[in-house]
Amino acid sequence: MTMSDNKSQAPKRRRFLAGAAGAAGAATLAFPAVVRGQGAPITLRFQSTWPTKDIFHEYALDFAKRVNDMSAGRLRIEVLPAGAVVKAFDLIDAVNKGVLDGGHGVAAYWYGKNTAYSLFGTGPSFGMDANMLLGWIHYGGGRQLYTELQQKVMGFDVEGFLYGPMPTQPLGWFKKVIKGPEDFKGLKYRTVGLSIDVFREMGASVVALPGAEIVPGLDRGLIDAAEFNNASSDRLLGFPDVSKICMLQSYHQPLECFEILFSKKRYDSLPADLREVIGNAATASSADMSWKGMARYSQDYIEMRTKQNVRFYRTPNSVLQAQLNAWDRVVAAKSKENPLFAKILTSQREWAERVVSWSNDTVVPNGMAFAHYFQRKAAPAKKG
Numbered sequence: 001m002t003m004s005d006n007k008s009q010a011p012k013r014r015r016f017l018a019g020a021a022g023a024a025g026a027a028t029l030a031f032p033a034v035v036r037g038q039g040a041p042i043t044l045r046f047q048s049t050w051p052t053k054d055i056f057h058e059y060a061l062d063f064a065k066r067v068n069d070m071s072a073g074r075l076r077i078e079v080l081p082a083g084a085v086v087k088a089f090d091l092i093d094a095v096n097k098g099v100l101d102g103g104h105g106v107a108a109y110w111y112g113k114n115t116a117y118s119l120f121g122t123g124p125s126f127g128m129d130a131n132m133l134l135g136w137i138h139y140g141g142g143r144q145l146y147t148e149l150q151q152k153v154m155g156f157d158v159e160g161f162l163y164g165p166m167p168t169q170p171l172g173w174f175k176k177v178i179k180g181p182e183d184f185k186g187l188k189y190r191t192v193g194l195s196i197d198v199f200r201e202m203g204a205s206v207v208a209l210p211g212a213e214i215v216p217g218l219d220r221g222l223i224d225a226a227e228f229n230n231a232s233s234d235r236l237l238g239f240p241d242v243s244k245i246c247m248l249q250s251y252h253q254p255l256e257c258f259e260i261l262f263s264k265k266r267y268d269s270l271p272a273d274l275r276e277v278i279g280n281a282a283t284a285s286s287a288d289m290s291w292k293g294m295a296r297y298s299q300d301y302i303e304m305r306t307k308q309n310v311r312f313y314r315t316p317n318s319v320l321q322a323q324l325n326a327w328d329r330v331v332a333a334k335s336k337e338n339p340l341f342a343k344i345l346t347s348q349r350e351w352a353e354r355v356v357s358w359s360n361d362t363v364v365p366n367g368m369a370f371a372h373y374f375q376r377k378a379a380p381a382k383k384g
Contacts, residue, residue: 041071041073041074041075041076042074042075042076042270042274043076043077043078044075044076044077044078044101044102044262044266045078045080045085045100045101045102046060046064046077046078046079046080046100046101046102046103046104047079047080047081047082047084047085047086047091047094047100047103047104048060048079048080048081048082048103048104048105049082049088049089049091049103049104049105049106049109049210049211050081050082050088050104050105050211050212051081051082051083051211051212051237052081053236053237054211054212054233054236054237055230055232055233055236055296056104056211056229056233056258057079057081057082057104059104059164059258059285059289059292060079060104061079062285062288062289062292063077063104063163063260063281063282063285064077064078064079066281066284066285066288067277067278067281070277070280070281071274071277074274075270075274075277075278077102079104082210082211082212083212085099085100086099086100087210088105088109088210088211088212089109089112089210091103091105091109091261092105092109092110092113092156092158092261095158095261095262095263096156096157096158096263098157098263098265098266100263101262101263101266102260102261102262102263102266102267103260103261104258104259104260104261105258105259105261106121106122106192106256106257106258106259107120107121107146107160107162107259108120108121108122108192108193108194108195108256109192109193109210111192111193111194111196112208113154114149114153114154114338114340115194115334115337115338115341116149116153116338116340116341116344117149117193118193118194118195119194119341119344119345119348120137120142120146120162120257120259121193121253121255121256121257121259122192122193122194122195122252122253122256123193123194123331123345123348124194124251124324124327124331124345125251125254125255125352126348126349126352126353126356127352127356127360128254128255128348128351128352128355128356129165129167129168129254129255130165130166130167130255130256130257131165131290132255132351132352132355132356132359133165133255133256133257133348134162134163134165134257134286135351135355136347136348136351136352136355137162137257140347140348140350140351141347141351142162142344142347142348142351143162145340145343145344145347146160146162147160148340149340149344151264153340157263157264157265158261158262158263158264159261159262159263159264159267159268160259160260160261160262161259161260161262161278161279161282162257162258162259162260163257163258163260163282163283163285163286163289164257164258164285164286164289164290165255165257165286165289165290166229166230166255166256166257166258166293167230167293167297168249168250168253168254168255169227169228169229169230169250169252169253169254169256170227170230170234170246170247170248170249170250171227171247171248171249171250171252171315171319172189172190172191172225172226172227172228172246172247172250173218173225173226173227173234173239173242173243173245173246173247174224174225174243174245174246174247175224175225175243175245176245177245177247177313178247178313178315178316178319179316180316180318180319181202181203181318181319181322182203184199184202184203184204185202185203185204186203186204186205187203187204187205187224187225188204188205188207188222188223188224188225189204189205189206189207189223189224189225189226189227190206190207190208190209190214190217190223190225190226190227191206191208191226191227191252191253192208193253194330194331194334195227195252195253196208197326197330197333197334198252198323198326198327198330199252199326201326201329201330202322202323202326207222207223209223209226211228211233211237212237214226214228214237214239215237215238215239215241215242218239218242218243219241219242225243226239227250227252227253229253229256230293230297231296231297231298231300231301231304232293232296232297232300234246234300234304235300235303235304235308236300240304240308240309240310244308244309244310244311245310245311245313246304246310246311246312246313247312247313247314247315248312248313248314248315249314249315249320250315250319250320250323251320251323251324251327252323257286258289260282262278311382312382313382314382331345
């Protein structure tokens, strides 16, 4: 290109750059309108199934904040605690009917409507942990089976997201140390989902209560013992005030995850990009929750042990084996009664056989390394 050519092109370049700058300026002026949420945001009224003081309600708030922030003010989820609009166990009906736009809970709470719900949280693990369960949901066909249950079998007008891996739950809080399966005979015990059937198989008299009602029930003697979920929830809900004995490790709920529900009509009415925001917020919240849980659960475990005089015991192997035997009887009976239950169980078992086998063969046991470095410092739970 000659010098004269450069000169002839200069005005064109200046006009182009000026136009680009103008376009950039227009974009800069338009962007804050989206970020600041000018104009009324789409507001969704949610309710959790957890009391305000529980860390689980905090997780619901964390998810809502992530959606609100990621949507740049265009979408706003407002979360109320359990009981604000409906009782905890009535949440899915309220969302289905449009009384609430959505909610936060666990699928096992709908066990009374269909036993298959419990397989998305409180089912037999086949050796899986909660992260493996979520792997099955996302990559092993679990999501499709969950939608089939919700929308086709139950006819619920809801859209659900399963997220948030929970660690193995304690056997629970007791008046005396559990030394063997026989100690469950006639025990008035609180749990939910398929665990109800497992402990009935073991001879317990089981009561299903939402989180906020458990400690009052223990305090008034309505129940003898109870499990809920984790060290932080148990401490915040006041379990150490009514019991000083907590049994750790159990097969009744070795894995679980949370459920976020939306009214399907409301969800489908959202723009496509906001629906993407919700899905990605659930995924991000899933990871953040697991990390937050590590920090909070471990600290509250230490606080209860050192400051509240709680005595922690490992559940005896005889009880663990009795639980597995009870699971075998429960899932065999439920599979005969409910074809979808059997279908979901088969899918989970196939996933677990492959994934747990791979994990067991490749992941080095952490107990050996921990003992190597902290054997003298560790204060492990006592043996029952």
